Amino acid sequence: MPQLTYLEAIRQGLWEEMERDPSVFLLGEDIGPYGGAFKVTEGMQKKFGEDRVIDTPISESAIVGAAIGAALMGMRPVAEMQFMDFISCGFDQIVNMAAKIHYRWGAPVPIVIRGPSGAGVHGGPYHSQSNEMWFVHTPGLKVVAPATAYDAKGLIKSSIRDNNPVIFYEHKYLYRRIRDEVPAEDYVVPLGKAAVRREGTDIAVITYGAMVWTALEAADLLAQKGISLEIVDLRTLLPYDEQCVLSSVRKCSKVILLHEDTRVGGMAGELAAVIAEKAFEDLDGPIVRVTAPDTPVPFSPPLEEYFLPNVQKLTDAARQLAAY
Secondary structure (H helix, E strand, O other), rough: OOOOHHHHHHHHHHHHHHHHHHOOOEOOOOOOOOOOOOOOOHHHHHHHOOEEEEEEOOOOHHHHHHHHHHHHHEEEEEEEEOOHHHHHHHHHHHHHHHHOOOHOOOOOOOEEEEEEEOOHHHHHOOOOOOOHHHHHHOOEEEEEEEOOOHHHHHHHHHHHHHOOEEEEEEEEEHOOOOOOOOOOOOOOOOOOOEEEEEEEOOEEEOOOHHHHHHHHHHHHHHHHHOOOOOEEEOOOOEEHHHHHHHHHHHHOOOEEEEEEOOHHHHHOHHHHHHHHOHHHHHHOOOOOOEEEOOOOOOOHHHHHHHOOOOHHHHHHHHHHEEEE
């Protein structure tokens, strides 16, 4: 089975869906001959032509609006945001059009809006945000955040085939840093299903995206101290796999909610509420959050390191919770 990077897996998923379905096309800034800012679409315009890999002006609102219109005419557009930070420029089109059209008159809106998000590469406050919760709070959308190359390919294929608008977050720190075995044959990873990345008994760690790898590293260290972490990778944030989350919490009786996003209004708060409502009697300790603080992402490398959750912060929190 071939080994692919996270980035290569996304490219392969896009490529295969373009070959499989002529209604799939790509649009975005510099995605043609240049191949995209991170080279995800490299070689695709040469293969599929300018009508299916479309370079657009620098206008996220126009990109999203064109994608919605094309979807309503029977196409399956995949729109790239050069950085997911700038998805805010298309926010109205996404939350007031794409998310509500099916609710209002029943029309499917099969668009995917994908692009790089997250910090760890010293991109500063305008190129490093984790803004997924803007869309997790918007009914009518689906929000996906893969952590592995296998999932990145399987989830991008599922997202393209879905008749709902999907916001697809690719963590830029993972693009060339991780590598998985990825099947050459066609496969999909279902939306809305979490994955248990590591079985454990003492503390459930619920996380997603690049923080899955932080959690796995911490789990290896803590295992040497006799503390067993179970790692749950949400994979899809909307809809998220509530059953998997609650099952893991009930098994371990203690839980840490870990994400790179800032704290107030983050995914951890939503999960904490559901756990308190539905698994309170199963808890043997407080629900713990390990997140970024409520500030913009710093540009300075030492400040960015201070800002981001990391293995040390997670292991410290786990030791305190284990001793509770």
